[in-house]
Amino acid sequence: MSGSKQRAAVIGVGQTKYASTRGDVSLAGLVREAAYRALEMAGKQWSDIDAVVIGKAPDFFEGIMMPEIYLAEALGCVGKPILRVHTAGSVGGSTAVVATSLVQAGIHGTVLTLGFEKQSESNAMWALSLPSPFTTSINAGAGGYFSPIIRRYMEYSGAPELIGCMVALKDRQHALNNPYAHVQDHELTFDKVVESPMLWDPIRYSETCPSSDGACAMVLTDETGAEAHDGAVAWIHGTAMRSEANNYGGRNVVSPKASEDCAADVFAQAGITNPREQIDAVEMYVPFSWYEPMWLESLGFAEKGEGWRMVESGATKHEGGDLPVNCSGGVLSTNPIGASGMIRFAEAALQVMGEAGAHQVDGAKTAFGHAYGGGAQYYAMWVVGAEKP
Amino acid sequence: MVESTSDGVLRAPLTLEYPFTRTTGPVVGGFLTGLREGMVLGAKRADGTVLCPPLEYDPISSDPLTELVEVGQSGTVTTWTWNGEPRAQQPFDQPFAWAMITLDGADTPMLHGVFVDGPEAMSTGMRVSLQWKEEREGHIADIAGFVPEEAS
Numbered sequence: 208m209s210g211s212k213q214r215a216a217v218i219g220v221g222q223t224k225y226a227s228t229r230g231d232v233s234l235a236g237l238v239r240e241a242a243y244r245a246l247e248m249a250g251k252q253w254s255d256i257d258a259v260v261i262g263k264a265p266d267f268f269e270g271i272m273m274p275e276i277y278l279a280e281a282l283g284c285v286g287k288p289i290l291r292v293h294t295a296g297s298v299g300g301s302t303a304v305v306a307t308s309l310v311q312a313g314i315h316g317t318v319l320t321l322g323f324e325k326q327s328e329s330n331a332m333w334a335l336s337l338p339s340p341f342t343t344s345i346n347a348g349a350g351g352y353f354s355p356i357i358r359r360y361m362e363y364s365g366a367p368e369l370i371g372c373m374v375a376l377k378d379r380q381h382a383l384n385n386p387y388a389h390v391q392d393h394e395l396t397f398d399k400v401v402e403s404p405m406l407w408d409p410i411r412y413s414e415t416c417p418s419s420d421g422a423c424a425m426v427l428t429d430e431t432g433a434e435a436h437d438g439a440v441a442w443i444h445g446t447a448m449r450s451e452a453n454n455y456g457g458r459n460v461v462s463p464k465a466s467e468d469c470a471a472d473v474f475a476q477a478g479i480t481n482p483r484e485q486i487d488a489v490e491m492y493v494p495f496s497w498y499e500p501m502w503l504e505s506l507g508f509a510e511k512g513e514g515w516r517m518v519e520s521g522a523t524k525h526e527g528g529d530l531p532v533n534c535s536g537g538v539l540s541t542n543p544i545g546a547s548g549m550i551r552f553a554e555a556a557l558q559v560m561g562e563a564g565a566h567q568v569d570g571a572k573t574a575f576g577h578a579y580g581g582g583a584q585y586y587a588m589w590v591v592g593a594e595k596p
Numbered sequence: 597m598v599e600s601t602s603d604g605v606l607r608a609p610l611t612l613e614y615p616f617t618r619t620t621g622p623v624v625g626g627f628l629t630g631l632r633e634g635m636v637l638g639a640k641r642a643d644g645t646v647l648c649p650p651l652e653y654d655p656i657s658s659d660p661l662t663e664l665v666e667v668g669q670s671g672t673v674t675t676w677t678w679n680g681e682p683r684a685q686q687p688f689d690q691p692f693a694w695a696m697i698t699l700d701g702a703d704t705p706m707l708h709g710v711f712v713d714g715p716e717a718m719s720t721g722m723r724v725s726l727q728w729k730e731e732r733e734g735h736i737a738d739i740a741g742f743v744p745e746e747a748s
Contacts, residue, residue: 228619229619230619231621232621233618233619233620233621233623233624233652234654235621235653236652239652239653239660253658264633269616270614270616278652280654280658281652282652282657283658284658286660325619327619328616328617329615329616329617330615334614337612338611338612339609339610340608340610341608341610365703393646471644
C-alpha cells in the first residue's frame with residue numbers, strides 16, 4: 208500500500224446465470240439478480256450501500272443511452288451517488304478499480320460495483336465494425352482485428368499451431384465446474400475443437416468467446432467493515448489501470464507497453480516479485496484462445512516466447528497445473544462484455560475467499576484478476592489476497 | 597461514395613443502423629400484454645399507491661414491484677402542451693395535445709396524446725377517456741389516444 212490509501216476488501220460477489228439470451232429478465236431484472244446475490248453474500252441491505260459504481264460496454268450495444276440512470280432503482284441507488292465507468296471491454300475491471308479507489312480514499316465506506324451486458328439485445332460483433340467515410344470497411348469484427356496479432360505471436364514465438372485449441376478445450380472443461388458459465392459442452396473433445404470452422408485464420412470458431420447476457424456484482428468495504436464482516440473476505444493488495452493508442456509507430460501489438468506497465472505496477476503494489484511463484488490463481492481476459500500464452504508473457508508469468516510452453520505442459524490447468532488460469536471457464540465460456548472484466552476480478556476474489564465451489568483452487572491465498580479492452584489498449588488489473596496487506 | 601464539390605470539400609454519406617431488441621421482463625411485459633388484451637395495468641406499491649405505467653422496482657424503496665392491478669380507462673389531465681403541426685416522425689399525423697394523464701385508480705400519470713379541435717379545448721384537470729386501436733400487438737401505441745370524456 209502506498210501513500211495514505213486505506214485498506215479495502217471484497218465481502219460479497221454476485222453473478223447471474225449467464226446465457227446467450229436471458230429472455231426471462233429485463234436489463235433491470237438482470238442487474239438486480241447479480242446485485243442482490245452480492246448483497247446476500249455480504250450480509251448487507253440496500254441501505255448499507257453508500258454508492259454504486261457501474262460499468263458496461265458502449266451504450267449503442269443495447270441502444271439505451273446512460274442506462275445507469277434507468278437502473279438506479281433496480282440497484283437500490285435512489286438518492287445515492289452512481290458513477291459510470293467507460294473503458295470498452297476492460298470496463299468490468301476498471302469499474303472495480305474505480306470502486307476500490309472510492310473506498311481507499313475514504314470517500315465511501317461500502318460500495319456496490321457492477322458490470323453487465325445484454326448482448327441478445329443487439330449485435331456487438333458488428334457494432335465494433337462501424338463504417339467510416341473515406342475508408343473501406345472490411346467488416347471484420349473483433350476477431351478480424353486480433354487474428355493478425357495472433358499470427359504475429361505464433362511466428363515470433365514459434366508456438367505449435369494447436370496451442371490455441373488446447374486453451375479452448377481447457378477453458379471449456381473448466382466451465383463445467385462453474386454452474387454460472389454460459390457454454391457448458393460436456394461432449395467437447397480436442398478433435399472437435401481442432402475441426403471447428405476457421406473463422407479468422409488462425410482463429411477457429413471454437414477458439415472464440417460466446418455472446419452472453421449477464422451481470423456480475425461485488426460489495427467492497429473498508430477495513431472496519433471487512434473486520435466486522437462475518438464471512439470470507441478478499442483483501443485488495445493492488446489495483447492498476449493503463450491505456451494506450453491502438454495504432455502508433457513502433458507499437459508492440461503482441462505485448463503492448465500499457466499491458467506490461469500495468470502488470471508491473473499492480474505486482475509492485477502487492478509485493479509480488481515472481482508472479483508465477485507467488486500467485487495461486489489467475490483470472491485472465493482471454494476472448495480468443497491464443498491470448499492466454501500472449502498474456503502469460505506480457506504479464507510476466509512466462510519469459511518472452513515461452514508462454515505457449517506453459518499451456519502445452521498443462522501448467523495453466525485447474526487439475527495439476529501450478530498456475531491455474533481461468534478455472535471459472537473464462538471469457539471463452541462466458542462473455543457479457545461489460546461484465547467480463549468484473550467476472551475476472553470477482554472470480555479472483557472468490558478464489559482467495561475459498562468460495563469458488565467446484566472450481567476452487569485448493570488453498571489459494573493470492574489471486575490475480577485481469578481485463579483488457581479496445582484494440583488491446585485498455586488494461587485493468589488487481590491482486591487480491593486472503594491475508595490483510 | 598465520395599463526391600467532390602466545388603468548394604473543394606469531400607463529402608460522403610454515413611448511415612449507422614443497428615437492430616435492437618428488448619426483453620421486457622415480467623412487469624413491463626405484463627403491462628404491454630395487458631394493452632394487447634384491452635386493459636391497462638399498474639404496479640401496486642407497499643403503501644397501496646399504484647404506478648401506471650408500472651415500474652419494476654419501487655422508486656423510493658427499490659423493492660421489487662410484482663403485483664399488477666387493473667386501472668380505469670378514463671382519467672384526469674395533470675398538464676399538457678399543444679402540438680399544432682406534428683412532424684413526420686411524431687406518433688400522430690393530426691394536431692393533438694401531449695398530455696400527462698392520471699388514470700382512475702392510478703397515482704402517477706402517463707404521457708399520451710389527446711385529440712381535440714384546438715388548444716382552447718384543453719385544460720388541466722379535464723377528464724379524458726382512452727380509445728383503443730382495433731388491431732393491438734402489445735405496444736404503447738395500442739392506445740390510439742385520448743378524447744374528452746363526454747365525447748367518448
